[in-house]
Amino acid sequence: MTGRERRAGPRRWPIAAAAVAVLLAGCTNPGQRDVAGVRQASAAEVAQCRYVADFRARPGVYGVLADQGVQLAVRQIKIDAREAGADTVVFDPVAPDTLVTSLHAVAYACGA
Numbered sequence: 001m002t003g004r005e006r007r008a009g010p011r012r013w014p015i016a017a018a019a020v021a022v023l024l025a026g027c028t029n030p031g032q033r034d035v036a037g038v039r040q041a042s043a044a045e046v047a048q049c050r051y052v053a054d055f056r057a058r059p060g061v062y063g064v065l066a067d068q069g070v071q072l073a074v075r076q077i078k079i080d081a082r083e084a085g086a087d088t089v090v091f092d093p094v095a096p097d098t099l100v101t102s103l104h105a106v107a108y109a110c111g112a
Contacts, residue, residue: 081107
């Protein structure tokens with residue numbers, strides 16, 4: 001080992017652990033998932049609404065954090081839909097217990 005190389009030592013673990021704790025705290029906060037002014041509905045509920053746009057997102061994390069990754073992707077789609085003028089989103093169905101690698105939603109303006 002040269003003088004410039006360093007091994008990952010125990011000094012870095014507290015920093016990594018703190019970063020993971022902050023990320024987990026942010027992902028598990030229920031207030032972080034809700035987006036004011038945008039509701040989630042079924043396709044049948046938007047028959048009389050005006051189409052706004054389609055949105056796609058990919059969860060940023062998988063494995064033990066997969067659920068939080070999906071929740072954050074759902075939230076991002078709702079934020080994008082609201083910014084485009086929508087108040088309702090319809091997500092494509094996802095089979096239970098499957099790995100979600102991509103989400104798709106159609107946004108509508110329903111005047112809700």
